[in-house]
Amino acid sequence: MNSIIRRGVAVGLTVAACALIAGCDDSYLDQSSGRSQQPISSATLAEMDKLDTTPSSPTIIRTYKKEAELEIWKMKSNGEYALLKTYPMCRWSGQLGPKKREGDMQVPEGFYTIAPGQMNPTSHYYLSFNVGYPNAYDRAYGRTGGNVMVHGVCSSAGCFSMTDEQVADIYAIARESFAGGQREIQLQSYPFHMTAENLAKFRLDPNIGFWKDLKNGSDHFEVTKAEPSVTVCGKRYVFGATAKGEVSASEPCPALTRDQDVEALVADKEQKDDAKVADLVASGVKPIRLVYADGGQNAVFAGYKDESDPDALATGPQEIVLDDRKAAPAAVKIAVADAAKRNASSVALAPVEAAAAQPASPPAPTPPPVVALAAAPGQVSGGVLGGLNGGAQNVKKWLHLGGQEPAPPPVEASAPDQPAPAGAPLPPHRDDAVSDGEKAVRMASLHTPPTPPARPNLAGPASDDSDSSKPAPAAAATAQ
Structure with missing residues (x-):
């Protein structure tokens, strides 16, 4: 009989300890x-x-x-x-x-x-x-x-x-x-x-x-x-x-x-x-x-x-x-640099003979280069840079040369899983809810310069990760 009582007490203490570890797991009951x-x-x-x-x-x-x-x-x-x-x-x-x-x-x-x-x-x-x-x-x-x-x-x-x-x-x-x-x-x-x-x-x-x-x-x-x-x-x-x-x-x-x-x-x-x-x-x-x-x-x-x-x-x-000013996307910066190179290489020097045959005259002022953005390889015109016309407007915006800012891509109003603003720190997590590999990644991120924001996912938010062994209840149509 004493062994049964001791076993019951041990089980009760084990359940209580598990309840404390599990946080809000309310399985331990105080019947008295x-x-x-x-x-x-x-x-x-x-x-x-x-x-x-x-x-x-x-x-x-x-x-x-x-x-x-x-x-x-x-x-x-x-x-x-x-x-x-x-x-x-x-x-x-x-x-x-x-x-x-x-x-x-x-x-x-x-x-x-x-x-x-x-x-x-x-x-x-x-x-x-x-x-x-x-x-x-x-x-x-x-x-x-x-x-x-x-x-x-x-x-x-x-x-x-x-x-x-x-x-x-x-x-x-x-x-x-x-x-x-x-x-x-x-x-x-x-x-x-x-x-x-x-x-x-x-x-x-x-x-x-x-x-x-x-x-x-x-x-x-x-x-x-x-x-x-x-x-x-x-x-x-x-x-x-x-x-x-x-x-x-x-x-x-x-x-x-x-x-x-x-x-x-x-x-x-x-x-x-x-x-x-x-x-x-x-x-x-x-x-x-x-x-x-x-x-x-x-x-x-x-x-x-x-x-x-x-x-x-x-x-x-x-x-x-948070910084609510929009930084120029990396794609725009690359496109501007490439366009400048193409413009510089297209200026050919006139032959000496042709120059000698022309009467002397003051040189005409050189107009500023016109930046035209072509679509990236494998991308149809009108993509992330807005194609030729839209891309030029984007570049003007980022260079403060006028032009209209393109409308942002639509985001589902109810989607809470949008990426965090660039530079915003990741919120800390308790150690017992994070794997060792995840901890290493987060520690490394603290010493890594922030990367430019990723292109928005226009297909909508992905479903949340599931690491629970418990089966999810059947979906209900209405939350009453």
Whole structure:
């Protein structure tokens, strides 16, 4: 009997150790806990009374990584949602941007759903609930991973981590909403508050197209104060629409119907926000990129013990100012040099006899060389340099001789996998999520001058790398 008890204790300790190593793997359960039935705090109940809402009314959760905040919105008696409470986030990990693969330590971004079955009342992390990553959008891009939680303990390896006291209150709010009849709670995860200032600062971030898609969902919520419907089709989010036909996350969207009054409000908000962004850029707001050692936390927790990677929070994120001036592509520089050589070799000296036969006259001024760009070998005219005419216009632009700048190649608005701006540092990764070969490449890159930006891939973004042995769930057509 004693040997059986000792074996059981050993197994329990092994499971607990594995749970700590796995970060947000919430497989270890504390069956003796009754904390899942704790009531909503009296302070939160008082705020509900002021807001004209009740514990059983529906809930929406919104999170912001850069500001490290988690918001709880509750439906009022008039059917509109209002902000109930903002909880400072104790810890999140990774960088700004979406989660792409198992083990990348990224907190996901997007629209997710929480059902009653995703609540864990006996979590190793005090209390927790699964946010529903990967959703239909993530699976359309081949993204892997799972076990992304909102939990306590202030320790994150890809999760939204709160203090135990905070998560007890958040858990109780969600529990009472489910008890009141809400079938699913929408969680809107953003990189930052979708303000004009943030959009101006991050306008050159490789994720900006994806973030603008998320902003459209945020705008729908802001103008209606109602939960936006979420459909995934054509590998992008579509908000506030009803599909007329079958929907596939990876296939083009079918015919959609929308509330035109709502769409007019959303369009008006978008135009006003774009105007504010333009004003900020004109006033000199620089484009930046934030590089975190490993995520962050709200300023109110400065000095608070972090269980996952406290050293990563010592200095805060590094702000990199990006250069928004366009450098001349290498192909243009080569074409200019070649054209100059051809022009020089075409100037032949006149024979001496012909010169002697001509009457003496002052030499005519030599006109400046005209640069004409031919298509590169194997490339049809009108390619990357724009052919003869377009290429000349490009060269004039880069040489500041006038001419119109060619329109940039189209980029899919929802594609978050665009290459980073040239010269921007690679964000650091935790050692346990990076192979030795990958580390060597990154160390070498720190001592290698930046190379010119690669030609954009006009075929669209490639699917994310998958290094997970877990099979991905079947793709869902709609993220509810």
